[in-house]
Amino acid sequence: MQIIGEAAARVSDDTRNSVGDVRWTQLIGLRNRLVHDYGRIDHDILWDTLQVDIPSLIDQLERLVSSDQSE
Numbered sequence: 001m002q003i004i005g006e007a008a009a010r011v012s013d014d015t016r017n018s019v020g021d022v023r024w025t026q027l028i029g030l031r032n033r034l035v036h037d038y039g040r041i042d043h044d045i046l047w048d049t050l051q052v053d054i055p056s057l058i059d060q061l062e063r064l065v066s067s068d069q070s071e
Helices: 002-009 013-018 024-036 043-070
Strands: none
């Protein structure tokens, strides 16, 4: 999750604005919470995020990469 958040922070503003269905701010915020405030992590919420949100994020990013490669 830390790596995903770090990568999201490196995505350009133009790309973030053009791909509005990815929750960029939440990804970056989760990374920051994990790194800087790990004592207050709700492990149940983190687990749900990993199980529910990450698979859909992967699908979104795969579609994004596929569409970029086809252009």
